Amino acid sequence: MLQGEHYLVFRPVGPVGQVEKDLIILSIVLVLIVIIPVILLLWHIVWRYRDVPGNTAPYDPEWSESRVLEVIWWGIPIVIVGILGSFTVRDTFFLTKPPERTATPLTVQVTSLNWKWLFQYPDQKIATVNYCEIPINRPIQFILSANGPMNSFWVPQLGGQEYAMPGMAMRLWLQANQSGVYYGHGANFTGSGFAHMTFHVIARPRTGFDGWVRQIRHSAPVLTKAGYQNLVHPGVVAPMAFSAYAPGIFETALLKEGGMYMKRDLTILGRSHSHGGT
Amino acid sequence: MSIFLPHFPATFIITGDPLIYGAEVSIVLATVGILFVLTYFKKWGWLWREWLTTVDHKKIGIMYLIASLLMFFRGGVDALLMRTQLIRPNMHFLQAEHYNQIFTTHGTIMILFMAMPFIFAMFNIAVPLQIGARDVAFPYLNAVSFWLFFLAAMLFNLSFVIGGSPDAGWVSYPPLAGLEFDRGPGENFYLLSLQITGIGSMATGINFMATILKMRAPGMTLMRMPLFSWSVLASSILIIFAFPALTVALALLLIDRLAGAHFFTMFQGGNPMMYINLFWIWGHPEVYIVILPAFGIFSEVVSTFSGKRIFGYSSMVASLMTISVISYVLWVHHFFTMGAGPGVNSFFAVATMCVGIPTGVKVFNWLFTMYRGRIRLTVPMLWAIAFIPIFAIGGATGVMLAAAPADYQYHNSFFLIAHFHQVLIGGTVFGMLAGMYYWWPKMFGYMLNERLGRWAFWLFNIGFYITFLPQYLLGLMGMTRRMYTYPADMGWNTLNLISTIGAYIMGIGFIVLVLDVVYSMFYGERDVTGDPWNGRTLEWSLPSPAPHYNFARIPTVTSRDAWWTSKQARARGDAPAKLEPLQPIHMPKSSGRPFILSVIFFIGGFGLVFNWYALGFLALLGVLISLLLRSLEYDTDYYVPIEEVEHTEAALGRA
Numbered sequence: 049m050l051q052g053e054h055y056l057v058f059r060p061v062g063p064v065g066q067v068e069k070d071l072i073i074l075s076i077v078l079v080l081i082v083i084i085p086v087i088l089l090l091w092h093i094v095w096r097y098r099d100v101p102g103n104t105a106p107y108d109p110e111w112s113e114s115r116v117l118e119v120i121w122w123g124i125p126i127v128i129v130g131i132l133g134s135f136t137v138r139d140t141f142f143l144t145k146p147p148e149r150t151a152t153p154l155t156v157q158v159t160s161l162n163w164k165w166l167f168q169y170p171d172q173k174i175a176t177v178n179y180c181e182i183p184i185n186r187p188i189q190f191i192l193s194a195n196g197p198m199n200s201f202w203v204p205q206l207g208g209q210e211y212a213m214p215g216m217a218m219r220l221w222l223q224a225n226q227s228g229v230y231y232g233h234g235a236n237f238t239g240s241g242f243a244h245m246t247f248h249v250i251a252r253p254r255t256g257f258d259g260w261v262r263q264i265r266h267s268a269p270v271l272t273k274a275g276y277q278n279l280v281h282p283g284v285v286a287p288m289a290f291s292a293y294a295p296g297i298f299e300t301a302l303l304k305e306g307g308m309y310m311k312r313d314l315t316i317l318g319r320s321h322s323h324g325g326t
Numbered sequence: 327m328s329i330f331l332p333h334f335p336a337t338f339i340i341t342g343d344p345l346i347y348g349a350e351v352s353i354v355l356a357t358v359g360i361l362f363v364l365t366y367f368k369k370w371g372w373l374w375r376e377w378l379t380t381v382d383h384k385k386i387g388i389m390y391l392i393a394s395l396l397m398f399f400r401g402g403v404d405a406l407l408m409r410t411q412l413i414r415p416n417m418h419f420l421q422a423e424h425y426n427q428i429f430t431t432h433g434t435i436m437i438l439f440m441a442m443p444f445i446f447a448m449f450n451i452a453v454p455l456q457i458g459a460r461d462v463a464f465p466y467l468n469a470v471s472f473w474l475f476f477l478a479a480m481l482f483n484l485s486f487v488i489g490g491s492p493d494a495g496w497v498s499y500p501p502l503a504g505l506e507f508d509r510g511p512g513e514n515f516y517l518l519s520l521q522i523t524g525i526g527s528m529a530t531g532i533n534f535m536a537t538i539l540k541m542r543a544p545g546m547t548l549m550r551m552p553l554f555s556w557s558v559l560a561s562s563i564l565i566i567f568a569f570p571a572l573t574v575a576l577a578l579l580l581i582d583r584l585a586g587a588h589f590f591t592m593f594q595g596g597n598p599m600m601y602i603n604l605f606w607i608w609g610h611p612e613v614y615i616v617i618l619p620a621f622g623i624f625s626e627v628v629s630t631f632s633g634k635r636i637f638g639y640s641s642m643v644a645s646l647m648t649i650s651v652i653s654y655v656l657w658v659h660h661f662f663t664m665g666a667g668p669g670v671n672s673f674f675a676v677a678t679m680c681v682g683i684p685t686g687v688k689v690f691n692w693l694f695t696m697y698r699g700r701i702r703l704t705v706p707m708l709w710a711i712a713f714i715p716i717f718a719i720g721g722a723t724g725v726m727l728a729a730a731p732a733d734y735q736y737h738n739s740f741f742l743i744a745h746f747h748q749v750l751i752g753g754t755v756f757g758m759l760a761g762m763y764y765w766w767p768k769m770f771g772y773m774l775n776e777r778l779g780r781w782a783f784w785l786f787n788i789g790f791y792i793t794f795l796p797q798y799l800l801g802l803m804g805m806t807r808r809m810y811t812y813p814a815d816m817g818w819n820t821l822n823l824i825s826t827i828g829a830y831i832m833g834i835g836f837i838v839l840v841l842d843v844v845y846s847m848f849y850g851e852r853d854v855t856g857d858p859w860n861g862r863t864l865e866w867s868l869p870s871p872a873p874h875y876n877f878a879r880i881p882t883v884t885s886r887d888a889w890w891t892s893k894q895a896r897a898r899g900d901a902p903a904k905l906e907p908l909q910p911i912h913m914p915k916s917s918g919r920p921f922i923l924s925v926i927f928f929i930g931g932f933g934l935v936f937n938w939y940a941l942g943f944l945a946l947l948g949v950l951i952s953l954l955l956r957s958l959e960y961d962t963d964y965y966v967p968i969e970e971v972e973h974t975e976a977a978l979g980r981a
Binding site: 052053056057058067068075076078079080082086089097098099105106107108114117118125126132133135136137139143196200202204207209210213215216218231236237238239241242243246304305 | 597663668
């Protein structure tokens with residue numbers, strides 16, 4: 049039932065989403081160990097001990113302690129939390145690293161604007177709005193920021209979300225191992241146009257991706273500083289592409305809004321330009 | 327209003343929307359109606375003497391209850407409006423701006439103006455009676471708490487028709503809620519009304535902590551105290567330590583908005599993440615503040631209607647206190663996705679899972695209280711039994727959400743919405759409704775109608791599952807919260823339709839509940855014994871409703887379930903304890919100042935919403951004068967003479 053085509057969280061197409069899905073399944077199994085007995089017990093107890101005439105079930109109004117029972121219902125949950133906690137900690141640390149160590153990551157800078165998503169490719173030097181393309185089988189380093197209210201960048205089939213905040217540059221590792229078009233949306237309320245912050249991530253094989261980049265470079269207009277200001281202006285727009293963009297757009301907005309918090313974020317940005325993997 | 331303020335722009339009074347016009351007209355009509363009725367029946371004196379100036383905890387509890395039910399209605403209407411908008415994709419019932427205001431007011435009202443007053447109603451109605459006290463430790467402060475809450479609620483509700491409602495979500499994150507993106511007064515209404523009601527809440531926390539620690543009847547050690555009073559103690563401690571964080575968060579954001587400061591702005595070094603931290607340092611304990619009293623009520627109800635002692639009393643006390651301590655170190659789980667780093671996220675993830683352990687222990691203790699008991703399926707017991715599966719599932723999804731990497735997928739989706747509604751409705755609302763049905767005869771002297779109560783229960787309970795179970799699935803399908811509409815091709819349509827139908831069923835259940843209240847006012851079965859449920863705790867030893875001084879003689883307590891022990895002794899034929907001679911009873915005097923003080927806060931708050939500093943300053947002066955007058959007041963109490971006590975007791979059929 050949950051494998052239906054619309055259950056995006058249960059249909060990951062890459063390693064990040066897969067790790068998260070596995071943890072979700074584990075957590076469901078573990079909590080069922082508690083829920084099912086509770087509901088069955090409740091059913092049985094309410095039925096058996098009802099105050100109806102002729103009920104011969106034992107009535108023990110003073111019985112109120114049992115060491116054995118206490119050990120069971122403190123002990124089993126502690127074990128469950130121990131198991132789930134260990135896998136959670138393991139996966140939390142795991143997800144901060146690139147999903148694959150061998151491949152070179154691709155960097156995409158993402159800016160949440162009111163009410164659209166701007167994607168900039170610092171290595172390919174192109175930009176898009178409300179959609180982005182990525183190669184499959186390669187870790188993608190999304191550097192998230194906002195020039196506007198705090199948003200959250202979420203592509204359920206690739207993996208979990210992370211906040212895009214003004215003055216901050218947050219790194220999110222995602223990867224697609226299958227070609228396809230994947231639904232994405234903002235996941236933290238940013239005002240009246242928030243419901244329209246849909247975007248799509250199109251994953252293609254490497255040659256397809258390179259071809260797409262070339263095509264954009266040859267045919268799309270340039271994103272000037274004035275054009276960028278138009279995007280900053282509140283409104284909803286259709287997907288767009290740009291063959292080049294005015295230098296420093298991303299960094300300038302970040303600095304203007306983040307000033308003193310820049311050290312860590314500058315490091316993230318600095319690393320994002322290297323071709324050395326992690 | 328505009329005839330008195332002709333020079334204000336048309337946006338001051340909201341125009342141009344049929345829903346709001348309707349509300350404005352209704353408000354005017356209702357106000358005129360109330361004024362007319364009071365004048366025609368010459369009830370102004372009665373209103374002032376009996377209600378506006380009372381410091382009696384029982385009456386304050388009733389006022390909290392009425393206010394919370396009224397706010398439940400408004401919050402519920404907000405919910406139905408939202409669900410109607412989401413019944414199909416691309417509906418045009420509500421525009422984005424309206425929807426955004428409605429989800430903001432829905433959340434704010436339900437948590438701060440429905441759940442908090444509902445628990446305070448239960449605190450006030452039951453705690454002094456359970457512990458054998460004549461009132462709370464600080465009756466005047468108790469009245470101040472109520473009126474501050476009430477006028478704050480009025481201020482918040484006023485925004486619907488004057489100035490515009492807040493629209494940045496009930497959490498109100500900057501920079502969205504800051505001046506850069508939200509210039510209107512709506513957000514200021516939010517900040518000021520929450521600040522004012524927060525003062526009242528903090529005072530209640532202090533009041534009940536002092537009451538429980540210092541005013542228990544002789545012989546009632548803490549470990550002989552009813553579990554509801556324990557839960558109130560735990561909740562009060564949480565209130566005292568959590569609300570200051572909210573006070574600071576709201577104050578700093580207000581300073582940003584009124585004075586152009588840069589605590590949380592996008593530019594000039596502001597840091598919005600700091601607001602989020604401060605808000606949730608309050609916000610997480612807040613949800614435990616509202617759930618612990620529900621746990622306390624369930625302990626009373628399950629024990630009474632199983633005819634059996636509560637299982638594992640010490641364990642129940644330990645788990646209450648453990649939950650309240652642990653709840654302080656969970657707050658980051660509300661923003662795992664804000665990128666705090668794996669170490670921080672891991673800590674808060676594991677801590678959050680840990681809080682499920684004592685909670686689960688409580689569920690098992692309730693089950694084994696019923697085991698080998700004799701279960702009577704009265705309406706309060708129905709609410710308690712229905713709570714168990716809902717809370718088990720809600721708690722389980724809480725543990726699922728606690729796994730931080732999983733939360734990266736659930737955060738801000740409908741999965742999250744389903745979880746918190748599950749625990750807040752199934753826990754807090756069901757608990758408060760159980761408490762309302764349980765203590766209603768003690769408050770009013772008659773029972774709520776059993777049949778209507780069952781109908782309300784079943785409609786609400788079944789409606790709940792139909793509304794919220796589909797929402798877990800919607801979250802897993804990628805549906806984000808706070809979206810006023812959604813595309814037709816995501817596969818979300820059917821589940822949204824089902825969820826909306828469930829919401830309407832819940833709405834009908836609420837209407838039946840109100841019908842029950844109204845019907846029972848006229849036809850409710852009288853409670854002549856004071857102990858209609860064969861209860862176990864001291865409040866059932868009093869007549870219904872209790873006389874204003876509660877206990878003619880403060881009882882001496884020798885065990886847990888003091889009233890049950892007393893009844894057992896009488897049934898065994900033990901000689902009754904010799905009755906002490908009556909003494910004059912020391913009671914506090916009524917005062918109009920709490921009401922007036924709160925009106926002054928309202929005026930000041932209203933002024934600050936619109937940056938009218940003169941009005942704010944005048945109000946501040948008014949507050950200071952009021953405090954000064956109170957501190958110079960020496961005539962604050964009186965003694966009820968013995969004759970009056972004898973007369974009252976005799977009229978109630980007691981010795």
